[in-house]
Amino acid sequence: MRGEEILQRLRDRFTGAVVETHDHRGDHTAIVDRGALSEVLRFSRDEADLRFDVLMDLTAVDYSRFPGREDGPRFEVVYHLFSVGYNHRLRIKVRVDEDDAQVPTAVDLWPIANWFEREVWDMFGIRFAGHPDLRRLLMYEEFAGHPLRKDYPINRRQPLIGPRQ
Amino acid sequence: MGVGSFFTSKLDEAIGWARKYSIFQYPFVTACCGMEYMATACSHYDVDRFGAGLPRFSPRQADVLFVVGTISHKMAPVLKRIYDQMTEPKWVVAFGVCTCTGGFYDNYATVQGIDTIIPVDVYIPGCPPRPESVLDGLMKLQDKIAVQTQRF
Numbered sequence: 001m002r003g004e005e006i007l008q009r010l011r012d013r014f015t016g017a018v019v020e021t022h023d024h025r026g027d028h029t030a031i032v033d034r035g036a037l038s039e040v041l042r043f044s045r046d047e048a049d050l051r052f053d054v055l056m057d058l059t060a061v062d063y064s065r066f067p068g069r070e071d072g073p074r075f076e077v078v079y080h081l082f083s084v085g086y087n088h089r090l091r092i093k094v095r096v097d098e099d100d101a102q103v104p105t106a107v108d109l110w111p112i113a114n115w116f117e118r119e120v121w122d123m124f125g126i127r128f129a130g131h132p133d134l135r136r137l138l139m140y141e142e143f144a145g146h147p148l149r150k151d152y153p154i155n156r157r158q159p160l161i162g163p164r165q
Numbered sequence: 166m167g168v169g170s171f172f173t174s175k176l177d178e179a180i181g182w183a184r185k186y187s188i189f190q191y192p193f194v195t196a197c198c199g200m201e202y203m204a205t206a207c208s209h210y211d212v213d214r215f216g217a218g219l220p221r222f223s224p225r226q227a228d229v230l231f232v233v234g235t236i237s238h239k240m241a242p243v244l245k246r247i248y249d250q251m252t253e254p255k256w257v258v259a260f261g262v263c264t265c266t267g268g269f270y271d272n273y274a275t276v277q278g279i280d281t282i283i284p285v286d287v288y289i290p291g292c293p294p295r296p297e298s299v300l301d302g303l304m305k306l307q308d309k310i311a312v313q314t315q316r317f
Contacts, residue, residue: 139274140239147273154274159238161245163281 003028006090011049012054014040019095029091029100032074037094038104044081044090045109049057052081052090055106058116061125064098074098075126079106105130123148174286180315184228184254185307186216191227196234198261201293206225210296215303224250229306230283235263237275254316256286256306261293268292 001009007021010030016034022029032040044052057080063069073095081090094103105128106113117128118137125146128134136143143158192202206212206220213219221227224247248257259279262268265288267277275279279285286309289302 154272154273155271157238157277158273159241159276159281161242161282164283 001086001088003016003088003090006088009047010040010044013043027091029093031093031095033102034094034096038106040092040157041079041106041109044092049086050083050090051085052083054082054084055112055116056080056082056089058106058113058120059128060120062124062148064150069102075101075124077103077120077126101125102127102129104128107131122146125149135137176278177315178311180317181311181313183234184315185310187220188215188303188306188310189221189227190217190229190231191222191224191247191251192220192231193244194231194233195236195240196261196263198233198263201233201296201299202233202260205296205299210300212300212303215300215307217303224248225252227251228255230255230257231260232257232264232279233260234248235268235270236279236282237274238276239274241276241282244279245282252311256310257283258302258306259285259288260299260302262290263292265290 003023003026007023007028007030011018013033014036017033017040019033020031030040044050056103057078059078061078062074063072063076064074075098076093077096079092080098081092083089096103103126105117107117107130114132115137117131118133118135118162120126121128121134122136122138123146136155139147142160142161145152192199194202204210206218215230224230230248230251232244248255257279259265263270263275264279267275273276276282287302287306289298291298294302
C-alpha cells in the first residue's frame with residue numbers, strides 16, 4: 001500500500017486522534033494523541049492490509065531547545081514500523097510533556113519494545129505505563145539523571161570509581 | 166662505591182635486560198584499536214621480535230597491561246580489578262587516544278584517560294595508532310624496564 005493510502009486509513013479510522021500527518025521526503029508520518037496510541041499501534045499491526053509486523057525502532061526526541069518548538073510539548077516518542085509482507089513503512093509519533101512524561105507500553109504488541117522502551121527511559125526519562133521491567137538499559141543504576149536530555153550538562157561526569165590518589 | 170652496590174647495580178641491569186625481552190602482555194581490548202593491535206601482533210609487524218609475542222589471557226600471568234580502546238565509566242571498575250589482579254612487576258600501556266585522554270568522546274559515558282584510574286607507563290596516541298607507533302611505544306617501555314630499579 002502506498003504511504004498516502006496508509007495515512008488516509010489512519011485518518012479515517014481514528015478521526016480526531018490523528019493530530020497531523022506529513023510525508024516529508026517520502027517518510028510517511030502520523031502524529032497521534034497519546035490516548036489513542038495503543039489502539040493505533042494495534043490497528044497498524046493487525047489490520048489485514050497494513051500488517052506492520054516489525055517495530056524497527058522506538059526512540060524519543062527532546063525538543064526543548066529546538067527553534068520554534070520552545071513552547072510545545074517537550075518530547076516526542078517515535079515508532080518506526082515496517083511490514084515484511086507488504087514492504088511498506090510508517091512512522092508514528094506521539095507528543096508528551098515534561099510534567100507527564102509517560103506513554104503506554106508496546107511490549108504486548110512487539111516484544112522487542114521491551115529493550116527499546118528501557119533505553120528511552122534510560123536516556124530521556126520517559127516512562128512506559130505497563131512495562132514489565134522498566135530498568136535502565138545502558139547506564140548503571142547509580143547514574144542520576146537522563147543523559148540525552150538537552151538540559152543534561154555535556155561535561156557532567158558520574159564515575160563509578162573515583163580518581164586514584 | 167662499594168663492591169656490594171656494584172654487584173647490585175649489575176644484577177639490576179641483568180634482570181632488566183631479561184625482563185624487557187620477555188614481556189607477557191594482557192590485551193584489554195574494548196574497541197576498534199584492537200584491529201591495530203592485531204596488525205601489530207601478527208607476522209607483518211611481528212611484535213615477537215621484541216619478546217612480546219605471547220599474550221596471556223589471564224592477568225595473573227601477565228607483565229604488561231595493554232589497554233586498547235575506549236573505557237567507559239561502566240567498564241572502569243573491571244579495568245581496575247584486572248590491574249589489581251596482575252602480579253608485580255607490572256606495567257601499563259595506554260593504547261590509542263581514548264585511553265590516553267578520552268579522545269573525542271567528551272561525554273557522560275567515557276573515562277577521560279585511564280590514568281585517572283590506574284598508573285600508566287607509556288602513552289601511545291593515535292586514532293588508532295599505526296603499528297609503527299605501537300612498536301615505538303613498546304621500545305620506550307623496554308627502555309624504561311631496562312633502567313629501572315628491579316624489585317624481585
